[in-house]
Amino acid sequence: MSDIPLRKIDHVRFFVGNARQSAFFYRNAFGFDVVAYAGLETKVRHEAGYVLKQGEITFVLTSPLSEQHPESKRLITHGDGVMDIALDVADVRGAFAEAVRRGAKPLREPEALEDEHGVFEAATILAYGDTSHTFINRDRYRGAFAPGYKPIDPERYQDKTAKPVGLAAIDHIVGNVEEGKMNEWVEWYSKILGFSQLVSFDDKDISTEYSALMSKVVQNGTGRIKFPINEPAKAKRRSQIDEYLQYYGGPGVQHIALITGDIVKTVRAMRANDVSFLRVPKSYYDALTDRVGTIKEDLAELADLGILVDRDDEGYMLQIFTKPVADRPTLFFEVIQRRGSKSFGKGNFKALFEAIEREQAIRGTL
Ligand code: FE2
Numbered sequence: 001m002s003d004i005p006l007r008k009i010d011h012v013r014f015f016v017g018n019a020r021q022s023a024f025f026y027r028n029a030f031g032f033d034v035v036a037y038a039g040l041e042t043k044v045r046h047e048a049g050y051v052l053k054q055g056e057i058t059f060v061l062t063s064p065l066s067e068q069h070p071e072s073k074r075l076i077t078h079g080d081g082v083m084d085i086a087l088d089v090a091d092v093r094g095a096f097a098e099a100v101r102r103g104a105k106p107l108r109e110p111e112a113l114e115d116e117h118g119v120f121e122a123a124t125i126l127a128y129g130d131t132s133h134t135f136i137n138r139d140r141y142r143g144a145f146a147p148g149y150k151p152i153d154p155e156r157y158q159d160k161t162a163k164p165v166g167l168a169a170i171d172h173i174v175g176n177v178e179e180g181k182m183n184e185w186v187e188w189y190s191k192i193l194g195f196s197q198l199v200s201f202d203d204k205d206i207s208t209e210y211s212a213l214m215s216k217v218v219q220n221g222t223g224r225i226k227f228p229i230n231e232p233a234k235a236k237r238r239s240q241i242d243e244y245l246q247y248y249g250g251p252g253v254q255h256i257a258l259i260t261g262d263i264v265k266t267v268r269a270m271r272a273n274d275v276s277f278l279r280v281p282k283s284y285y286d287a288l289t290d291r292v293g294t295i296k297e298d299l300a301e302l303a304d305l306g307i308l309v310d311r312d313d314e315g316y317m318l319q320i321f322t323k324p325v326a327d328r329p330t331l332f333f334e335v336i337q338r339r340g341s342k343s344f345g346k347g348n349f350k351a352l353f354e355a356i357e358r359e360q361a362i363r364g365t366l
Contacts, residue, residue: 003194003221004095007088009170010136011051011058012256015074015083019063022080023050025325026059029273030333031165036144037152040065044148051145055168057258060145074130079328082253084124085173086134087225095135096123104192107132117143125192128175128185128229129251133193165269171257171336172217172226172344176244178251182214182231189218189227198226199344203233206349210357210366211239217344228344230254240329240356243365247328255321255332263318263337264297267305270335276323278359279306280351291347292316296339310347315340321352329363 016022026032032052039048046069052059062083064072074083089095093110100106110123118141124134144151177185189195195218203212212233219226232241244254260266271277285303292311297318302309307320318337325331345352360366 004098004192005090006095006193006220006225007090008056008224009173010086010088010134010138011060012082012170012173013060013062013084013086013134014080015062015071015078016080017063017075019048019050019061022061022063023052026052026061027162029270029275030054031162031167031269031273032057032059033162033164034152036149038145038149042148042150049149050152051149054162054164055166057167057170058145077249078130078252079248079330080326081248081331082131082173082256084132084134085127085253086122086136089135089137090139092121092123092135092137096125099125099135099192102192108134110135113147115143115147117141117147120146122146127188128177128181129248131175131252163269165273166260166262166266167258167335168261169259171259171334171338172228173256174215174228174230174254176230176241176248176251176254178245179232179234181251182216182229185229186216186218189229193220195220195225195227198223201344201346201349203235205346206353207233207235208350208353208357210237211235211242211353213239213241213353237357237366238360240353240360243329243360243363246365248330253331255334257319257334257336260335260337263307263320263335264301264305266335266337267307267320271305277306278321278323278352278355280308280355284308284351308345308348308352310341310343310345312341312343314342317341317343317345319345319348323359329360329365 032054035053036051038044048063050061104125108124113120120141121137124132198217198219200216206213212235215230217228232239292309316339322333
């Protein structure tokens with residue numbers, strides 16, 4: 001299928017129980033600036049929304065203001081999580097019409113919202129589970145974010161700007177789907193959005209003594225938008241994907257990988273802000289040089305911070321994963337720095353999944 005011309009990920013919208021407090025978390029722990037707000041004070045009656053930015057990353061945090069909100073049940077089913085991955089397109093009507101013609105389920109017909117700052121266009125289709133994609137165009141819009149949103153008055157939010165930690169852009173966003181459904185969703189992205197498959201990992205790549213999963217990565221024509229899709233595979237015990245599906249109440253976004261140009265600096269700052277990361281055993285670092293060869297970073301520092309490294313023919317990459325950011329063992333984040341490698345850290349899968357299993361064992365969900 002031909003590509004629907006998607007320019008980039010415009011923003012990720014999270015539906016959460018308390019957007020005001022989530023904004024505080026992403027601001028003070030992850031270093032985002034809170035730049036716009038929608039809610040009762042801006043004449044939005046049904047929900048509160050906070051827009052957070054760091055580098056090219058935009059997160060929107062939304063909470064319902066009453067049970068009448070059409071999405072309020074989401075909080076019971078899923079807890080806090082990603083509701084929508086919005087995609088910037090030149091032609092919202094065209095992208096939506098073509099996606100629906102190819103079989104996408106429409107959620108919101110194209111709308112041109114207007115205020116004194118211009119015209120903002122949006123239309124939404126359903127993806128895996130209750131996760132959606134909104135096609136957005138803001139070429140003719142000059143406001144803070146979208147109609148209904150006002151720039152944040154720092155005096156009314158907090159009296160100093162956030163300390164950025166160096167997060168620059170979204171590298172990839174991973175979805176978890178049910179066993180046997182991965183290929184269906186890979187085909188969906190291919191058929192509906194014209195994505196192609198970049199790489200696939202089977203249960204031989206991603207298994208430990210106890211659990212296994214399979215993963216395929218799809219990307220758009222420019223390679224700018226990458227969505228790995230995971231499904232659980234049969235194993236002795238329950239995989240982290242099964243645990244996710246149980247606690248999220250179905251398929252959804254598992255993790256968002258955020259790029260930094262200096263992972264040591266970023267992770268040091270995030271740790272200082274009390275972000276909890278997964279730890280691998282010290283033995284991981286004893287074997288590291290043999291596995292990845294010479295790298296620019298100081299090994300002792302990587303070990304101290306718990307940063308993982310992997311290499312392929314094109315170079316190497318450094319990565320680390322947070323623990324889940326809410327009570328349910330669902331959404332977490334990855335911080336990633338690429339030094340040539342375009343890979344996803346296959347060489348780290350085993351150490352990483354064993355680290356996750358230790359956490360699962362503590363939760364009694366392995
Ligand atoms: Fe990842």
